Amino acid sequence: MSELHEPILRWYDEQARDLPWRRPEATAWSVMVSEFMLxxxxxxxxxxxxxxxxxxxxxxxxxxxxxxxxAVRAWGRLGYPRxxxxxxxxxxxxxxxxxxxxxxxxxELLALPGIGDYTAAAIASFxxxxxxxxxxxxxxxVFARLVGGSEFPPTTLTKPERERAxxxxxxxxxxxxxxxxxxxxxxxxxxxxxxxxxxxxPVAELCAWRAAGHPGYEGPPRKVQTWxxxxxxxxxxxxxxxxxxxxxxxxxxxxxxxxxxDQRGRCLESLVxxxxxxxxxxxxxxxx
Numbered sequence: 001m002s003e004l005h006e007p008i009l010r011w012y013d014e015q016a017r018d019l020p021w022r023r024p025e026a027t028a029w030s031v032m033v034s035e036f037m038l039x040x041x042x043x044x045x046x047x048x049x050x051x052x053x054x055x056x057x058x059x060x061x062x063x064x065x066x067x068x069x070x071a072v073r074a075w076g077r078l079g080y081p082r083x084x085x086x087x088x089x090x091x092x093x094x095x096x097x098x099x100x101x102x103x104x105x106x107x108e109l110l111a112l113p114g115i116g117d118y119t120a121a122a123i124a125s126f127x128x129x130x131x132x133x134x135x136x137x138x139x140x141x142v143f144a145r146l147v148g149g150s151e152f153p154p155t156t157l158t159k160p161e162r163e164r165a166x167x168x169x170x171x172x173x174x175x176x177x178x179x180x181x182x183x184x185x186x187x188x189x190x191x192x193x194x195x196x197x198x199x200x201x202p203v204a205e206l207c208a209w210r211a212a213g214h215p216g217y218e219g220p221p222r223k224v225q226t227w228x229x230x231x232x233x234x235x236x237x238x239x240x241x242x243x244x245x246x247x248x249x250x251x252x253x254x255x256x257x258x259x260x261x262d263q264r265g266r267c268l269e270s271l272v273x274x275x276x277x278x279x280x281x282x283x284x285x286x287x288x
Contacts (some may be wrong), residue, residue: 002168004146004203005179011202012182015189019043020050021126022181028102028127029060035122036087036114041078043188049076060091061100069287072276073243079232081239082274086114104128122180131176133165138187139180143168145191149208151217152193234258234267242277248284 020026021034033053037046053074057063063071068088075084090112094102102123103109109120121132135157143164144153153161170176190197198204209215227233237257242249258264268285271277280286 002170004168004206005170005175007202008182008186009175009178012178012185016182016185017043017189020047020054026127027058028104028123029058030054031127032090032102032123033087035119035126036083036090037078039083039119040080045078049074049078057091059100060094060102063088063091064095067288068275072239072287076243077236077240079236081236081276083114085275089113090115102127104130106130106132125177125180129174129177131169131171131173132180133162133169134180134184135162135165136184138184138191139165141193142183142187142191145196145209146203146207149212149215150219151209151215152219152222155220155222231263231267231270234260234263235271238264238267238271239276242285242287245286248280248286251283251285254285 016022019034021030030050034046034050037050037053056074057066066088068085071084071088072081075081093112094100097103098108103112104124104127106120106124109115109123110117115123118134118136121134122136124130125132125134140153140157140161143161144150147164147168168179170179186201190201198207198210201207204210238254241253241257254264254268255261258267268277272279272285275288277285278288
């Protein structure tokens with residue numbers, strides 16, 4: 001075992017947050033739903049939606065039986081609502097290919113709609129205790145600092161990063177799954193992006209970045225997410241009107257929701273193209 005394993009795993013046992021998808025009684029479906037929802041979204045925003053979602057659709061079959069638009073409606077304001085459609089498509093595929101049970105093998109998960117390398121590895125690891133490299137933003141940042149001596153990882157995942165993470169993965173399958181979530185939690189709670197709490201880090205004495213004097217990031221400019229006035233905000237505003245309606249919505253209500261006409265028209269077209277809404281007549285729109 002690496003000298004990093006024991007202190008990080010002990011810290012996780014003592015400090016890990018009590019999250020519903022981590023509890024012993026959590027189903028693989030609960031873990032899968034959480035992984036879709038947590039992409040680019042804080043835990044605090046996900047918790048109430050995850051609870052509602054599992055109450056409405058406790059199994060993939062329950063969700064697959066609903067119209068895709070109901071998934072979009074229940075997604076609420078989590079953002080990136082195409083994730084709701086992808087989760088619905090994945091649930092449908094699970095019913096068709098796996099008798100309604102979330103598969104536990106990485107390759108089978110990867111073959112589902114809307115699931116990429118990270119999500120497949122995360123579900124296999126967190127729900128089934130499999131040994132996989134699980135690299136989200138938090139994990140990449142921890143390893144960049146702890147082992148690489150850099151404040152932040154490269155803007156895109158690299159082969160050396162994956163090899164480094166693989167070299168740190170415990171050989172024991174169950175221990176590897178616990179390690180994956182422990183490092184992720186360390187990045188979320190201690191080794192965060194803006195204000196790392198080095199004084200609370202269980203491996204601060206072993207950190208290459210700390211030993212180097214916390215050198216600043218020197219890589220390519222990092223993307224800064226904007227919101228006000230963007231197409232994302234416009235799409236969200238239009239979709240909100242449709243989510244709050246039980247049936248088709250007249251264009252006039254959408255006109256009132258967002259004033260720049262050119263941007264509104266562009267965003268309506270993109271929502272239709274993405275399958276998030278359907279045009280039910282020349283002047284009305286609805287959820288699918």
